[in-house]
Amino acid sequence: MSVLAIALNPTIDVSSEVARVEPTRKMRTYNERRQAGGGGVNVARVIAELGGRPDLLILAGGATGAMLQDALRVLPVELHLVPISGSTRIAFMVHEEQTGLEYRFVPKGPEVSQRDITSALKIVEEFKGDFVVASGSLPKGASEDTYAQMAGAAARNGAKFVLDCPGPILRKVTGHAPIFLVKPSIGELEILVGRRLDEKGLGEAASALVQNADADYVAVTMGREGALLAGRHGTLRVSSKHVVVQSAVGAGDSFVGALTWFLMQGRSVEEAFRFGVAAGAAAAMTPGTELCRRDDVFAIYQDTEAARYVAPGRKA
Structure with missing residues (x-):
C-alpha cells in the first residue's frame, strides 16, 4: 500500500537546551538539533522510520526551503515539491533544564499564492495510492477549504483521507468532504463543537461526528491520558503507557504516522489506533524535535492491552 503525506506549511525545527530561561540576558544554549518538521513532514518521517516509503508533498521556498529539501533527501521519501516565493519558516523549541519546561516558538510561515495551492491540489489529484494524510496548519493565502478540496480529490481516486489540523480549519472540512479518520486533540474537538468537554462529553462529541457522517472514525488524543x-x-x-517524558513535540504526528503505517500493513483500525497510541508515548521519550523510534513503538505496543468498543450511550 502507498501513502501521500501533505505538509503545506512545513518547518525547519530547531531545538536546544538552556540552564534557565531569563528575560533580556543572553542565554547560551547547547545540544542544538535541526530537523525537517511540520505536521505532514513528521508523519512521513514516522512512516519512514517504521519501514515505509511515503510520498511527501511540501510547499517550500528560500534558503530555508533548500535546507528543508536537503534534510528530506536523506530519507526514504518520494518528494513532491511546490516551489513558493516566500521562505520556509523556522520553529524554535528550548528546553529549560532547571524546570523541565519547554518553550516553543512557531512562526505562522510564508504567504502562498492560489497558483501554489492549485499546483499542490494537482499533485493530490494525480496520486493513485491508498491513503492521503493532511497534517498541520494552512499557510497564509490558502483558502480555508483547501483540505476539503484535497479530501474530495483523494476520495475520487479511492484513497482514504486522514486529517490532523487546527480546530478552526476542521470546521471547514468536516461535513464538507469525505474523511476516513480525523484526529483532533481535546482542545481542537472543543473548538469544533464550541464547548468544554468532560469525559462523557468527549465520547459523545466524537460519536456525533461519526453519526453525522463527518468522518468514518474520530481519534481524539489526550496526551498522558491516552486516546479515544x-x-x-x-x-x-x-490508555497511554507512562514513560519518562523528554519532550511533547511530535507526539500527535507520531500517532498519525504510526496509525496510518499500521493500516498499510493490513491491520484493523482498532489495532492501528492502539499502535498509534504507543507511537505517541514513544515520541514523548525522545528529546527535542526527535520523533518516535521503531523499537520503542513496538515494545510499548506489545505491552498495552487491547480494548473493546463501548456501545453508544454506555459508559467507557
Missing part, C-alpha cells in the same frame, strides 16, 4: 476512538460500533479508549 469513535466509530460506528461505539467508542474505544486506550
Whole structure:
C-alpha cells in the first residue's frame, strides 16, 4: 500500500537546551538539533522510520526551503515539491533544564499564492495510492477549504483521507468532504463543537461526528491520558503507557504516522489506533524535535492491552 503525506506549511525545527530561561540576558544554549518538521513532514518521517516509503508533498521556498529539501533527501521519501516565493519558516523549541519546561516558538510561515495551492491540489489529484494524510496548519493565502478540496480529490481516486489540523480549519472540512479518520486533540474537538468537554462529553462529541457522517472514525488524543476512538460500533479508549517524558513535540504526528503505517500493513483500525497510541508515548521519550523510534513503538505496543468498543450511550 502507498501513502501521500501533505505538509503545506512545513518547518525547519530547531531545538536546544538552556540552564534557565531569563528575560533580556543572553542565554547560551547547547545540544542544538535541526530537523525537517511540520505536521505532514513528521508523519512521513514516522512512516519512514517504521519501514515505509511515503510520498511527501511540501510547499517550500528560500534558503530555508533548500535546507528543508536537503534534510528530506536523506530519507526514504518520494518528494513532491511546490516551489513558493516566500521562505520556509523556522520553529524554535528550548528546553529549560532547571524546570523541565519547554518553550516553543512557531512562526505562522510564508504567504502562498492560489497558483501554489492549485499546483499542490494537482499533485493530490494525480496520486493513485491508498491513503492521503493532511497534517498541520494552512499557510497564509490558502483558502480555508483547501483540505476539503484535497479530501474530495483523494476520495475520487479511492484513497482514504486522514486529517490532523487546527480546530478552526476542521470546521471547514468536516461535513464538507469525505474523511476516513480525523484526529483532533481535546482542545481542537472543543473548538469544533464550541464547548468544554468532560469525559462523557468527549465520547459523545466524537460519536456525533461519526453519526453525522463527518468522518468514518474520530481519534481524539489526550496526551498522558491516552486516546479515544469513535466509530460506528461505539467508542474505544486506550490508555497511554507512562514513560519518562523528554519532550511533547511530535507526539500527535507520531500517532498519525504510526496509525496510518499500521493500516498499510493490513491491520484493523482498532489495532492501528492502539499502535498509534504507543507511537505517541514513544515520541514523548525522545528529546527535542526527535520523533518516535521503531523499537520503542513496538515494545510499548506489545505491552498495552487491547480494548473493546463501548456501545453508544454506555459508559467507557
